[in-house]
Amino acid sequence: xxxxxxxxxxxxxxxxxxxxxxxxxxxxxxxxxxxxxxxxxxxxxxxxxxxxxxxxxxxxxxxxxxxxxxxxxxxxxxxxxxxxxxxxxxxxxxxxxxxxxxxxxxxxxxxxxxxxxxxxxxxxxxxxxxxxxxxxxxxxxxxxxxxxxxxxxxxxxxxxxxxxxxxxxxxxxxxxxxxxxxxxxxxxxxxxxxxxxxxxxxxxxxxxxxxxxxxxxxxxxxxxxxxxxxxxxxxxxxxxxxxxxxxxxxxxxxxxxxxxxxxxxxxxxxxxxxxxxxxxxxxxxxxxxxxxxxxxxxxxxxxxxxxxxxxxxxxxxxxxxxxxxxxxxxxxxxxxxxxxxxxxxxxxxxxxxxxxxxxxxxxxxxxxxxxxxxxxxxxxxxxxx
Amino acid sequence: xxxxxxxxxxxxxxxxxxxxxxxxxxxxxxxxxxxxxxxxxxxxxxxxxxxxxxxxxxxxxxxxxxxxxxxxxxxxxxxxxxxxxxxxxxxxxxxxxxxxxxxxxxxxxxxxxxxxxxxxxxxxxxxxxxxxxxxxxxxxxxxxxxxxxxxxxxxxxxxxxxxxxxxxxxxxxxxxxxxxxxxxxxxxxxxxxxxxxxxxxxxxxxxxxxxxxxxxxxxxxxxxxxxx
Numbered sequence: 001x002x003x004x005x006x007x008x009x010x011x012x013x014x015x016x017x018x019x020x021x022x023x024x025x026x027x028x029x030x031x032x033x034x035x036x037x038x039x040x041x042x043x044x045x046x047x048x049x050x051x052x053x054x055x056x057x058x059x060x061x062x063x064x065x066x067x068x069x070x071x072x073x074x075x076x077x078x079x080x081x082x083x084x085x086x087x088x089x090x091x092x093x094x095x096x097x098x099x100x101x102x103x104x105x106x107x108x109x110x111x112x113x114x115x116x117x118x119x120x121x122x123x124x125x126x127x128x129x130x131x132x133x134x135x136x137x138x139x140x141x142x143x144x145x146x147x148x149x150x151x152x153x154x155x156x157x158x159x160x161x162x163x164x165x166x167x168x169x170x171x172x173x174x175x176x177x178x179x180x181x182x183x184x185x186x187x188x189x190x191x192x193x194x195x196x197x198x199x200x201x202x203x204x205x206x207x208x209x210x211x212x213x214x215x216x217x218x219x220x221x222x223x224x225x226x227x228x229x230x231x232x233x234x235x236x237x238x239x240x241x242x243x244x245x246x247x248x249x250x251x252x253x254x255x256x257x258x259x260x261x262x263x264x265x266x267x268x269x270x271x272x273x274x275x276x277x278x279x280x281x282x283x284x285x286x287x288x289x290x291x292x293x294x295x296x297x298x299x300x301x302x303x304x305x306x307x308x309x310x311x312x313x314x315x316x317x318x319x320x321x322x323x324x325x326x327x328x329x330x331x332x333x334x335x336x337x338x339x340x341x342x343x344x345x346x347x348x349x350x351x352x353x354x355x356x357x358x359x360x361x362x363x364x365x366x367x368x369x370x371x372x373x374x375x376x377x378x379x380x381x382x383x384x385x
Numbered sequence: 386x387x388x389x390x391x392x393x394x395x396x397x398x399x400x401x402x403x404x405x406x407x408x409x410x411x412x413x414x415x416x417x418x419x420x421x422x423x424x425x426x427x428x429x430x431x432x433x434x435x436x437x438x439x440x441x442x443x444x445x446x447x448x449x450x451x452x453x454x455x456x457x458x459x460x461x462x463x464x465x466x467x468x469x470x471x472x473x474x475x476x477x478x479x480x481x482x483x484x485x486x487x488x489x490x491x492x493x494x495x496x497x498x499x500x501x502x503x504x505x506x507x508x509x510x511x512x513x514x515x516x517x518x519x520x521x522x523x524x525x526x527x528x529x530x531x532x533x534x535x536x537x538x539x540x541x542x543x544x545x546x547x548x549x550x551x552x553x554x555x556x557x558x559x560x561x562x563x564x565x566x567x568x569x570x571x572x573x574x575x576x577x578x579x580x581x582x583x584x585x586x587x588x589x590x591x592x593x594x595x596x597x598x599x600x601x602x603x604x605x606x607x608x609x610x611x612x613x
Binding site for chain 1: 471472489559575576577579580582583594595601603604
């Protein structure tokens with residue numbers, strides 16, 4: 001309930017300047033008119049309070065100048081229509097004169113004070129947001145510096161060792177150091193790639209270059225690139241034989257599948273099975289044919305590519321499921337080697353195709369479902385030329 | 386083929402040194418240039434057998450250096466660049482690059498690409514037989530044999546595999562393949578290409594899902610590999 005009020009207040013504060021003037025003036029005139037109709041029953045002093053209430057309400061949502069206008073207008077209206085003698089700006093008694101003056105001052109103070117409170121509120125909100133950003137930025141820097149500096153430390157340490165020319169190093173040790181350097185540099189490169197993808201996403205620079213894509217080809221291409229990581233995970237691929245070609249950005253969708261399969265392979269126990277399913281969902285929209293009552297006509301058919309990747313691992317803690325697609329999010333106690341960018345890149349690249357990605361826990365594992373609406377072509381199911 | 390002279394045009398001293406060491410230890414003759422200006426001068430004075438060109442040079446855009454070289458230089462040019470966008474790769478291939486490697490690259494991969502480019506440059510005129518281990522493509526007899534048995538191909542499938550095999554080791558872009566096989570009007574009809582690549586793989590590859598000869602270059606095109 002409270003949040004609905006807050007929401008409405010926020011909406012109202014965003015009303016444009018000219019409309020604020022119009023709405024304030026209209027509200028004052030409306031409540032004055034209401035009071036005027038009731039003037040037989042309501043004392044003119046009560047009218048003053050009703051008008052003050054109106055001005056105060058306006059002050060809660062609108063800017064200072066429209067509020068001041070409303071305050072002055074209401075004072076004048078009160079004077080003109082309600083204080084004896086009516087229909088003049090003349091004030092009959094000294095007491096009424098004093099009342100009018102007080103009304104005017106209270107209305108103004110009300111307007112100015114409310115405005116000041118709102119300003120302070122805004123400052124506090126901004127400060128809180130800034131602090132939140134700083135905290136996020138710190139987590140980001142910590143995670144990044146760790147993920148970038150670990151491989152760099154490996155490289156520096158290993159090269160120092162090799163360069164020192166220490167004769168104690170056996171050929172075997174030397175080889176191991178060189179292998180460490182190689183692994184660390186590849187890891188560093190992967191992190192940089194992720195950061196570049198992320199900054200492309202952040203800059204809003206991602207424009208999918210869509211072209212006809214054979215999902216079969218794409219899936220096996222990714223699997224091939226991940227051969228090393230997948231070697232201890234039985235992978236079951238189930239691609240619908242009648243799957244059409246889709247018009248999508250090969251590179252981006254490739255990256256989406258790569259990141260999901262990579263995670264499934266790295267963060268689940270060895271020999272845990274992984275299931276990859278690709279199928280088509282068709283949504284048909286029918287329109288009733290007016291010429292014949294019995295037939296509806298196919299108005300629009302839209303196709304969605306659905307790719308499901310399921311693993312046999314620990315799954316995700318229920319409380320964390322919503323957060324996994326956030327930038328720099330990592331589960332506690334996870335293996336090193338990630339910046340926490342992989343899944344947010346998955347989300348970003350999928351959404352660049354107007355698609356969606358969802359995560360759910362299933363018995364014995366986690367399931368990611370990618371849905372990408374796309375143009376299709378069934379030319380691949382035609383016979384040879 | 387060994388002892389071939391290679392010219393490196395790259396402004397990064399460390400990369401130049403790495404390439405020199407790698408190539409010299411594989412018995413290539415190496416010369417290197419730091420700027421586009423030097424590179425173009427050396428290429429003109431002592432035309433090498435192959436040029437390795439970096440696209441990010443300080444004094445001139447690599448694409449324009451490539452175009453200048455291609456006005457007269459007909460031997461292989463391999464691009465080495467940190468730019469990994471598909472547009473960049475397609476553009477360089479369109480401007481006459483034989484191959485494109487993105488930094489960081491594996492030296493094994495670079496050597497394989499260099500050898501393959503030199504081999505196809507040497508083969509250009511003669512040798513109608515492309516030998517890819519279990520797969521033989523006879524461009525003169527217009528036959529394809531897999532494990533010594535003739536593979537039945539449709540006319541389009543044959544056109545596609547012979548085009549790829551003639552440029553063994555080189556990436557052929559989608560646009561190039563579509564134009565050469567179906568004609569200029571089909572440049573955007575990439576779904577035809579996908580169909581025929583899939584069909585061809587079923588016929589010539591041992592496992593169509595793990596192709597060893599017809600390889601996908603993500604978002605760019607296809608490459609025919611002979612070895613294995």
